[in-house]
Amino acid sequence: MDYEWNVSLNKAILNNAPKVDKILRENPYINDIAKDLRERKLEVLDNIDTYIKKTGESVEKNGGNFHIARNSAEAMDIVRNIIGNRTKIVLSKSNVLYEIKLREELSKEGKDIWETDLGEYLVQINNDMPAHLVAPAIHLSKKRISEILNENLDNTINENTSTEEMVKRVREFLINKYLSAEVGITGANAISADTGSVLLIENEGNIRMDTVLPSIHIAITGIDKIVPTLKDAFNEVIVQAANAGFYPPTYVNLTSGPSATGDIELQKVTPATGPKEFHVILIDNGRKEAMNSDLKESLLCIRCGRCYFSCPAYRLYGKEFGTSPYTGPTGIMWSAIVYKQYNKSELCMHSGGCGEVCPMQIPIPKIIEKIKFKYTG
Amino acid sequence: MEEILRERIMKMKDMVFENLMASFLPFPMDTKLFSSWTSSLSKNKKTVIYTSYMYQISGILKKYEKLFPKIYRINMPKKLMGLSKYIIRPGDSELKRSFYIINNITNLLKKSNIDFGYLYENEPYSGAILLESGFLYEFKKYGEKLMNFFHENGIEELITIDPHTTNALKRLQELINFDIKVVNYIELVDFKGSGEFVIHDSCLYSRAMNMYTTVRKKINESGIKLDENYLVTSKEMGICCGGPLSLISDKDSEDISKMRAESLLSVNDNVLIMCPLCYENLSQHISNIKDLAEVIS
Ligand code: SF4
Numbered sequence: 001m002d003y004e005w006n007v008s009l010n011k012a013i014l015n016n017a018p019k020v021d022k023i024l025r026e027n028p029y030i031n032d033i034a035k036d037l038r039e040r041k042l043e044v045l046d047n048i049d050t051y052i053k054k055t056g057e058s059v060e061k062n063g064g065n066f067h068i069a070r071n072s073a074e075a076m077d078i079v080r081n082i083i084g085n086r087t088k089i090v091l092s093k094s095n096v097l098y099e100i101k102l103r104e105e106l107s108k109e110g111k112d113i114w115e116t117d118l119g120e121y122l123v124q125i126n127n128d129m130p131a132h133l134v135a136p137a138i139h140l141s142k143k144r145i146s147e148i149l150n151e152n153l154d155n156t157i158n159e160n161t162s163t164e165e166m167v168k169r170v171r172e173f174l175i176n177k178y179l180s181a182e183v184g185i186t187g188a189n190a191i192s193a194d195t196g197s198v199l200l201i202e203n204e205g206n207i208r209m210d211t212v213l214p215s216i217h218i219a220i221t222g223i224d225k226i227v228p229t230l231k232d233a234f235n236e237v238i239v240q241a242a243n244a245g246f247y248p249p250t251y252v253n254l255t256s257g258p259s260a261t262g263d264i265e266l267q268k269v270t271p272a273t274g275p276k277e278f279h280v281i282l283i284d285n286g287r288k289e290a291m292n293s294d295l296k297e298s299l300l301c302i303r304c305g306r307c308y309f310s311c312p313a314y315r316l317y318g319k320e321f322g323t324s325p326y327t328g329p330t331g332i333m334w335s336a337i338v339y340k341q342y343n344k345s346e347l348c349m350h351s352g353g354c355g356e357v358c359p360m361q362i363p364i365p366k367i368i369e370k371i372k373f374k375y376t377g
Numbered sequence: 378m379e380e381i382l383r384e385r386i387m388k389m390k391d392m393v394f395e396n397l398m399a400s401f402l403p404f405p406m407d408t409k410l411f412s413s414w415t416s417s418l419s420k421n422k423k424t425v426i427y428t429s430y431m432y433q434i435s436g437i438l439k440k441y442e443k444l445f446p447k448i449y450r451i452n453m454p455k456k457l458m459g460l461s462k463y464i465i466r467p468g469d470s471e472l473k474r475s476f477y478i479i480n481n482i483t484n485l486l487k488k489s490n491i492d493f494g495y496l497y498e499n500e501p502y503s504g505a506i507l508l509e510s511g512f513l514y515e516f517k518k519y520g521e522k523l524m525n526f527f528h529e530n531g532i533e534e535l536i537t538i539d540p541h542t543t544n545a546l547k548r549l550q551e552l553i554n555f556d557i558k559v560v561n562y563i564e565l566v567d568f569k570g571s572g573e574f575v576i577h578d579s580c581l582y583s584r585a586m587n588m589y590t591t592v593r594k595k596i597n598e599s600g601i602k603l604d605e606n607y608l609v610t611s612k613e614m615g616i617c618c619g620g621p622l623s624l625i626s627d628k629d630s631e632d633i634s635k636m637r638a639e640s641l642l643s644v645n646d647n648v649l650i651m652c653p654l655c656y657e658n659l660s661q662h663i664s665n666i667k668d669l670a671e672v673i674s
Contacts, residue, residue, distance in 0.1 A: 001632045017614055018607055312616040312633050320378050343381045346625055349633070350509065351617035352584030365585065372511025376386055 004141055005318050012138050013309045016245045020306060023247045030242045033235040034359040040232045041224075041300050041360070044193070045291050051193045051226045052282060058196030062257030063270055064278040066196075072100035075220060075283045079106075079185070082218060082279055086182040089214075090174075092200070092207040093117035094187025095133065095303065096220050096283060098325040099338055102185065114177045116206035118170055125152040129324035134244045134305035139318055174206070184210035184275070188221035189240055189302070190233035191280065195256055197230055198280065201237040203250040211255055212274045219255065220281040223288070224299040236302055243304035243359045290337040294370045298333035300360040305330075307364060310353025321347055329354035329364045332371060342375035379626040386510070389624070393506055394515040398522065401501035406434060407466070408498040414476035415483065415495060422494025424534040426486065426562075429503040429542040432478055435653035436471035439623070475653070478670045482538050485566040485673070493536055501526055505545035509621055513552075520549040527557050534558040536565065538670070540581035540652050547586060563592060563651070568673035570601040575645035576610055577637070577659060579652040580617050592651070599673060604645040618650075618658040630658070638662035 024030055044051045056066040065082075069075035079102065083089065089111055091097060103124070106113050115124045119137035123130050126148045130136030137145070142163060149157045154169050186207060188198045198219045200207045211217050227233050234252075241249035259274030270276065290299060308314045308328035313321045322331030323341045332348060335341040345368050354364040393403045402408070411433035418426070467475070486493060501523055507516035527535070535557055537543040549555035563582075576596070583589040589612045596603060608614050619633025638659050641648050648666045650656050660666050 001636070006636075013608065013614075021607060021613070310613055310616070312619065312637070313622075315616070315636065316629060316632055317378055343383065345511070346381050346386065347378075347622065347629075349580070349617040349619065349621040350585065351580045353613055353616060356584055356613045369508075369511055369513070373513045375383065376390060376511055377514055 054193040089113040090181040092186040131319040178209040181214040184214040190236040192230040192233040197256040200253040216277040307354035345371040418495040424493040427535040431539040432475035436467040503542040503545040505541040540579040544581040570599040570673040573602040574649035618655040634658040
């Protein structure tokens with residue numbers, strides 16, 4: 001077993017699992033809203049076409065632009081069309097952006113494109129892939145991070161540099177990127193069909209910058225992220241944050257269209273201070289097919305990352321357990337949905353902790369059993 | 378990470394399935410020997426204790442797992458495979474231990490006034506390995522054969538004594554309307570015990586079959602004291618012994634066993650298990666390890 005991985009992971013588990021348990025015990029309402037959310041999301045999965053239509057209408061009613069992509073290639077074409085000749089792009093942490101290989105493709109095309117979440121930034125400059133949904137750089141020790149920053153950002157950084165100082169240097173670098181960015185691209189934790197609002201949760205403050213400073217904001221997410229109402233969307237981000245160990249979350253960003261003002265005779269004028277364009281791209285990429293199969297409940301995943309730490313296979317294999325960015329127990333399900341990759345399911349021991357901790361009560365072990373069957377059946 | 382060899386997995390599936398359909402056993406085994414732990418139980422009862430040979434063969438499973446890649450590589454002829462039952466045998470002390478456990482469970486059941494018999498060397502294997510490897514089609518097919526066998530032998534109720542068999546049969550009830558009643562011995566008996574342990578839950582009892590609380594309640598009431606630790610023994614954070622992974626990689630399975638043993642030992646030197654396979658995997662790293670059925674009366 002990789003010694004460095006083992007040490008990093010044990011620290012992460014120690015810091016995270018008891019904290020999540022405490023948050024949930026002290027705030028029992030979170031499990032109640034999680035149960036309700038599960039029902040609301042199932043309702044969307046059962047009526048996906050109606051909800052996609054409704055979401056699109058709501059986004060457009062707010063002055064936003066709505067796009068639907070069947071696969072990664074279509075999503076990338078839509079993105080290219082929107083950004084045109086603009087070159088300066090900032091990104092916020094999103095699995096869907098990895099799924100469609102957005103950064104990789106746009107970098108090849110000469111765009112100056114930067115991850116702004118600290119963990120993702122480290123993954124980017126290390127030419128790496130994220131090791132966890134919520135904590136992408138979980139596999140990197142502080143010493144390794146100091147080496148990566150030394151090579152790629154500032155050669156005065158070394159293993160004795162404090163964590164605070166490292167964070168400060170990255171922040172100074174990224175501030176310039178935010179200020180000059182022409183396009184901000186984010187994912188979405190939830191999108192409400194009734195209001196067309198995108199909700200994004202975070203602690204660093206980078207998403208707030210990404211969604212407000214550039215003149216164009218593009219939110220790209222899967223059709224599974226639709227929830228019926230704005231209330232459900234708020235519930236989703238609270239359940240996600242609590243199960244990820246961040247409660248209360250530092251920032252919840254809500255975007256329902258381009259920036260606007262009504263300050264002159266209450267006439268709505270757009271843009272105001274923030275972006276002049278707001279785009280929502282919803283991607284299918286295997287999700288609809290999964291909705292009609294025995295993988296259906298996998299689509300309830302809210303990406304809290306809690307199942308990772310209860311899983312012996314993830315503890316052993318790290319990001320090799322799944323197809324990055326879809327790793328860990330949820331990643332086995334999502335590698336099957338998006339990439340039709342079934343082989344890593346063979347590494348699952350059906351230990352079952354994943355199903356116990358999942359706030360969406362996804363029967364993960366039974367779904368993985370079906371994926372094993374797809375592989376060998 | 379070792380390469381996942383689909384072809385090898387498929388070969389194993391075919392081999393195990395073929396054996397099961399032909400002989401009710403996953404590989405050739407000396408059922409006379411493995412059923413010789415008793416001679417006093419009736420052969421003609423509607424309710425039987427059902428070992429599925431799990432305690433008896435757990436010690437040789439690893440040997441078979443090690444042998445399998447060789448069988449796969451050299452395409453060993455069936456006749457030669459048949460002989461393996463005389464070559465691959467558990468050690469005397471292993472067998473003695475397993476017989477002691479089954480006899481102790483038998484005594485506990487008798488003390489609870491339960492009337493039951495035993496199928497001796499005709500006892501079939503449950504098919505758990507098919508289920509746990511994701512061979513659902515074969516598992517269901519074999520499950521039907523198994524159900525017919527029990528019908529033909531007039532069996533209406535099975536008392537299981539290990540988690541793998543219990544889980545396999547409960548899943549058959551869900552998947553093919555397996556209509557034989559299945560009950561686990563822990564749910565049937567009351568017992569006394571002593572000592573202080575950290576418990577390594579069977580994943581199947583605790584999470585797959587939701588017996589985490591039942592098992593703890595019984596043990597706590599018996600007089601045995603359990604040391605609990607959220608990160609090690611909770612239903613959410615407790616993990617597997619690594620056993621199931623050995624079908625893919627012996628080394629990786631070993632890594633998990635070691636990791637699990639270390640975390641258990643950080644809580645208490647005495648470890649309590651409830652599964653013959655957990656015992657096999659963890660006893661290599663833990664000296665004071667006991668099956669529940671070894672410490673209760
Ligand atoms: S499967 Fe469940 S526990 Fe795992 S990331 Fe998704 S919602 Fe969280």
